[in-house]
Amino acid sequence: MKGRYDEENLKWIAPLIILVIVLPFLLRGATFSYRYYLYVLNIAGIYTILTVGLDLLSGYTGLISLGHAGFLAIGAYTSAVLVDQAGVPFGLSLIVSPLITGLFGILVGFPALRISGMYLGLTTMGFGFIVRRLIIALRTWTEGSAGLEVSKPVLFGFTFANDWHNYFLIYLFVIVVVVFARRVMKSKIGRALMAIRDSEHAAQAVGINLVRYKLFAFFLSAVLAGLAGVLFAHTMRFISTDHFDILLSIYFLIMVLVGGVATIYGAVLGTLFIVLLDFLAIPLFKDWLASFMAVQVADIQSLIFGCIMFLFIIFQPMGLYGMWLKMRIYWKLFPFNPKIKQT
Amino acid sequence: MADLVIENLEVHFSGVVALDGVSLNVREGEVFSLVGPNGSGKTTLFNCISGFVTPLGGTIDYGDLDLLSKPPHSIIATGISRTFQNLQNIPYMTVLDNVLLGNHSRIGNRETVRRWISRRQRELEEERALEVLDFIGLANYEQKYLSGQPYCIQKLVEITRALVSQPKLILIDEPAAGMNDQETMEIAKIIGEIRDYLGITVLVVEHDMSLVMAVSDRVCVFDSGNVITIGEPAEVKAHPEVISAFLGESVVA
Numbered sequence: 001m002k003g004r005y006d007e008e009n010l011k012w013i014a015p016l017i018i019l020v021i022v023l024p025f026l027l028r029g030a031t032f033s034y035r036y037y038l039y040v041l042n043i044a045g046i047y048t049i050l051t052v053g054l055d056l057l058s059g060y061t062g063l064i065s066l067g068h069a070g071f072l073a074i075g076a077y078t079s080a081v082l083v084d085q086a087g088v089p090f091g092l093s094l095i096v097s098p099l100i101t102g103l104f105g106i107l108v109g110f111p112a113l114r115i116s117g118m119y120l121g122l123t124t125m126g127f128g129f130i131v132r133r134l135i136i137a138l139r140t141w142t143e144g145s146a147g148l149e150v151s152k153p154v155l156f157g158f159t160f161a162n163d164w165h166n167y168f169l170i171y172l173f174v175i176v177v178v179v180f181a182r183r184v185m186k187s188k189i190g191r192a193l194m195a196i197r198d199s200e201h202a203a204q205a206v207g208i209n210l211v212r213y214k215l216f217a218f219f220l221s222a223v224l225a226g227l228a229g230v231l232f233a234h235t236m237r238f239i240s241t242d243h244f245d246i247l248l249s250i251y252f253l254i255m256v257l258v259g260g261v262a263t264i265y266g267a268v269l270g271t272l273f274i275v276l277l278d279f280l281a282i283p284l285f286k287d288w289l290a291s292f293m294a295v296q297v298a299d300i301q302s303l304i305f306g307c308i309m310f311l312f313i314i315f316q317p318m319g320l321y322g323m324w325l326k327m328r329i330y331w332k333l334f335p336f337n338p339k340i341k342q343t
Numbered sequence: 344m345a346d347l348v349i350e351n352l353e354v355h356f357s358g359v360v361a362l363d364g365v366s367l368n369v370r371e372g373e374v375f376s377l378v379g380p381n382g383s384g385k386t387t388l389f390n391c392i393s394g395f396v397t398p399l400g401g402t403i404d405y406g407d408l409d410l411l412s413k414p415p416h417s418i419i420a421t422g423i424s425r426t427f428q429n430l431q432n433i434p435y436m437t438v439l440d441n442v443l444l445g446n447h448s449r450i451g452n453r454e455t456v457r458r459w460i461s462r463r464q465r466e467l468e469e470e471r472a473l474e475v476l477d478f479i480g481l482a483n484y485e486q487k488y489l490s491g492q493p494y495c496i497q498k499l500v501e502i503t504r505a506l507v508s509q510p511k512l513i514l515i516d517e518p519a520a521g522m523n524d525q526e527t528m529e530i531a532k533i534i535g536e537i538r539d540y541l542g543i544t545v546l547v548v549e550h551d552m553s554l555v556m557a558v559s560d561r562v563c564v565f566d567s568g569n570v571i572t573i574g575e576p577a578e579v580k581a582h583p584e585v586i587s588a589f590l591g592e593s594v595v596a
Contacts, residue, residue, distance in 0.1 A: 183459040191444045194433050202431035204415035205393060205424065206504065207448030262435065 013179070020171050024164065037280075038163040042235055044275035045170040046228045051255045051267040052181050053224025058253065059262035060185060061217040062197030063112050066249045067124035070131035071222045073244035075101045075229020080150045080239060081141045090153045090234065098226035105222020109215045128249055132241045147240030150233045166235040173231065174268075177224060181264045184220075193217055194262070247302065254309050260319025269320040274305065345371050345406040345422070345511055347392070347546070352401035354387050354568075361387040362398070363568035369512070374538050374545045376555045379565030380588070385548040386428055389514050392546075393425050394418050405512070419448045422511035426501040428520065428548075434490035438481060438500055441489055442472040445504035475507045478540075479533060495526045499533075506537065512544040513537065519551040531557045556580070564588070 023041070027034040050072055058064050079097040082088040088096070111123045136144045153160045153169060160166050184190055192213050195203035200210060233239050251274065259270020278301060286300040295303060316323055347369040354362040362384045369375045377385045390396040392403055394415035403410040408421050424445070433441055450468060458464040476482050479499055489497060498518060505513050515534070519527040531554045537543050538558075549555050555562060555576065562579045564571040566588045572579055579585055 180459075187455050187458050188443070188447055188450045189455065191433075191436065191440055192447060194436055195444055198433045198435075199431040201395065201427060202433070202444075202504075204395070205419065205427075205431075206445050206508070207416050207419040209416045 017175060020175065024167050035163055038167050040275065040279040042163055042166050042170050043279070044272050045167075045174045046232050046235070047252070047255065047275060048174050048268050048271045049177050049231070050225045050228035051252055051259075051271045052177055052264055053221040053228075054252050055256050055259075055262065055264060055267040056181060056185070056193070056224075057217050057221035059256055059267070060190065060197065061193040061214065062116075063214065063217060064117065064121040064253075065108075065124045065221070066121045066246070066253070067108065067126075067128040067131075068221075068225050068252050069244040069246065069248040070124075070128040071101050071105065071225030072229040072232060072248075073131050073135060073239075073241070074104055075226030076150075076233035076239045076244075077135055077142055077148070077229075078226070079230040080148050080233045083234070084151050085141060090151075091155050094155075094227070094230055097230045098223045101226025101229065102219045102223040105218040105220075105225075106215050108222070109218030112214055112218065113211055125246060125249070128244075128246055132244060135241050145241050147238055147242075150237050150239060152237065153231075153234040160235070163235075170231055170235065173227065177227070178264055178268060181224075185264060189213075189216075251305060254305050257309060258312050258319055260321035263319070263321045266319050266321035269324075273320060274308075277304070277308075345544075347512060347544070348402075348404045349388070349392075350402050350404075352388070352391060352403065353399045354384070354391060354396060355399055360568050362391070364401070365565075365568070365570055367563055367570060367573060369544060369546055371511075371544055372538065372542060373560035374534060374547065374558050376559040376562045377546070377548045377565060378550070378552070378555055378562060382567070383565040384568045385565055386516060389425060389516055389546075389548065392418075392423065392514060419508060419510070423514065424505040424508055424510040424512075425514035426498075426505050426516055426518070428516040430494075430497050430501060432489050432497055432501060432504075434488070436489060437485065438476070438487055438489055438492070438496075439469065439472060439485040441500050442476055442503050442507050443468060445507040446472060447508075449508055472507050475503050478536070479503045479506070494521055495529075498522070498530075502533065506541070506543070510543060512546065515545060515547040517548055517550065519549060519554050524553075527551055527554050528557075530554065534558045
């Protein structure tokens with residue numbers, strides 16, 4: 001009876017948090033260019049916050065979104081304008097900007113009450129385009145497509161001056177968001193969202209208000225994307241519409257897919273995997289690949305991501321997290337492994 | 344007191360008359376069976392009661408509540424829960440979670456927030472679900488994922504999910520479809536226990552006459568949207584119109 005639920009969750013979370021804290025120190029001790037690695041980890045952390053939100057929406061609730069780069073952009077630009085032009089303190093913007101993004105999420109959520117699947121994907125993709133055009137159109141605040149310089153984050157009088165500082169700021173939020181998302185998804189809200197994905201009739205029969213929960217899923221997902229946007233703007237210190245194109249939205253979906261759909265840890269793993277691949281591995285061989293293939297060097301990234309997505313869908317539909325679960329079961333039963341087939 | 348009273352219910356699906364002025368009355372504490380050929384409107388009646396189909400005319404009253412004015416997700420608050428003919432389960436959730444899903448309407452928002460920090464709250468939520476799982480006889484399955492479980496288990500999980508919210512009336516749609524004889528008798532036993540031990544009124548749609556005859560207090564026979572007869576199982580079985588609808592009339596009069 002006692003503590004069946006979430007047992008493994010608690011057992012794993014403390015070592016993971018310690019790892020997150022000591023990792024930058026390890027990197028500084030072990031590598032020469034640790035600042036670059038920290039920068040890459042920061043981007044991974046920011047994207048993780050977003051993909052966890054995307055997992056809640058597309059993985060758990062089954063509402064495909066191809067417009068999450070749009071939410072990221074709204075969060076980033078809202079905060080940049082609020083802090084640098086309206087003089088709002090960063091700490092306040094950290095709360096207000098995600099909420100404003102959340103309102104946009106509800107707005108995009110309304111079509112989702114009537115359509116689903118590919119059609120919803122196209123609608124949200126359209127939203128992504130609209131956001132980009134809107135940012136260019138609102139030139140007085142956003143400086144159009146030229147891009148916007150953003151101030152450093154200042155919290156309680158402390159200025160986060162470099163990637164070293166930003167790392168702790170970002171990963172504090174990553175930990176909070178991951179733990180929060182796990183908790184939410186294990187509660188009645190998570191069950192309701194999964195019920196909406198798998199059977200709307202059953203969901204209604206047990207008393208789930210479809211309108212409220214679908215809009216809530218969009219709101220929560222957009223809030224997390226907005227939070228990622230705020231952190232993105234103030235730690236990257238420069239934002240332009242080029243940062244938020246449709247390809248990024250698709251990469252976010254690939255991250256969720258590669259990590260394992262509808263598992264929060266999967267979103268984290270998938271994001272780390274894709275971002276590290278993008279920044280650390282692909283640069284090593286992309287010139288070599290482009291030398292004998294008729295593709296631009298810039299297209300190598302999408303080529304590789306596309307291939308990875310295909311391979312995962314075919315060979316490992318449960319993603320990286322599913323691989324980890326299988327490995328764990330294997331070692332638990334070793335050496336008495338029956339020939340199990342995970343379903 | 345809390346009888347389900349259906350009067351003159353009429354449902355048309357673009358020209359097809361699904362229910363043609365159906366009136367019936369389910370008394371509290373009985374097992375009431377709906378039988379009839381395919382397409383005679385049994386499931387449509389269920390869908391009307393649970394709000395998925397809006398009828399053209401007629402009334403459905405439960406106690407003094409008008410069910411037709413409620414959206415599907417508020418029906419459970421009146422104490423009516425249902426299962427579906429085709430399984431409507433959440434396959435990638437454990438059996439326990441599927442059952443907890445049925446308790447959705449009974450878990451308040453404040454409890455949900457408290458649950459994020461308190462293990463005790465989580466256990467309270469699960470206790471009730473485990474009790475009902477035990478009652479149905481699925482206690483060993485709680486941590487198993489529903490996908491990959493046998494059909495019979497999935498069907499029982501659906502019934503458990505409908506029971507866990509402590510309803511007063513439960514609508515069970517074809518519990519024995521796709522079951523073998525042994526499992527059918529098991530279901531019959533469970534339906535009897537739901538009435539006897541939990542005091543829940545059961546409205547059940549079923550084709551398997553052995554199950555209907557075994558558990559029903561009253562049987563209602565449908566044919567193409569009309570009620571042919573309502574009565575005790577033995578009466579209904581002997582009713583001439585029922586025999587002609589199901590078995591065909593004998594040539595020699």
